[in-house]
Amino acid sequence: MKTAFALAMAGVLLTLDAGASTQGWDGRKLYRYTNEHGVQVLDDQVPPRYVAGGYEILTSTGRVLEVVAPELTGEQLAEKERREAREAADLQLLKRYNSVADIESARKRKLAIVQQDMAILRSNIASLNRQIEHEESTAARTQRNGGAVAPELLERIANLRKEVEVVSERLSLREKEAQAINSEFDLAASRYQEIAGK
Known part of the structure; x- marks a missing residue:
């Protein structure tokens, strides 16, 4: 269900202006992260195993609210x-x-x-x-x-x-x-x- 939702949302977001204003925003947040196959996924939450890789928080209209950087390795x-x-x-x-x-x-x-x-x-x-x-x-x-x-x-x-x-x-x-x-x-x-x- 999450995958279907993510694909549907990705299709919707492609047709929307990513720079649209937050006016009319319903307060719902979406999360965009990259899975283990290198594919960007849009979901209503970030699974714990992907948090360390970083993610973006977006409005339902596709505006980026926040970018959470990947966690640094020990050496980094x-x-x-x-x-x-x-x-x-x-x-x-x-x-x-x-x-x-x-x-x-x-x-x-x-x-x-x-x-x-x-x-x-x-x-x-x-x-x-x-x-x-x-x-x-x-x-x-x-x-x-x-x-x-x-x-x-x-x-x-x-x-x-x-x-x-x-x-x-x-x-x-x-x-x-x-x-x-x-x-x-x-x-x-x-x-x-x-x-x-x-």
Whole structure:
């Protein structure tokens, strides 16, 4: 019965002006979808198995009220999300900077803070190493004179070495941060030039 109805309606719609106004429309809706054989079907409902393929909602006079797009596959959805994320990132980039020179200026400001911290850490390491050398020199002198090195002195040297390790680790993290900042701003400058060139 649905097939007969669909064929009858398709014949009626072919004779009607698809762009006709909705004046005089009785409020009844029809649905046009494509079945598994690639044939367009007109019906009073869309069977659930065809919903994902998309469909159109029409008036009884053939005017299209709404087009429901097909559902995206996992890959298509992921691509759409990537595209939307890129567009959002591009918009943020254009809002934040007016030129590549602005990007370079921001890079310098951000790097200056990290480099200042790195300089302080290097200075701390040098100072700790001087202290270690001094304490080791004291311990060596004591041993040369035939004395026993005080356990407190050995503990102080061990603690200073641990402190050097901690500060060196912090310095290493800051160096990685500086590299990350450079990479981030390289990408921003490159992308800005691409967008501005369009």
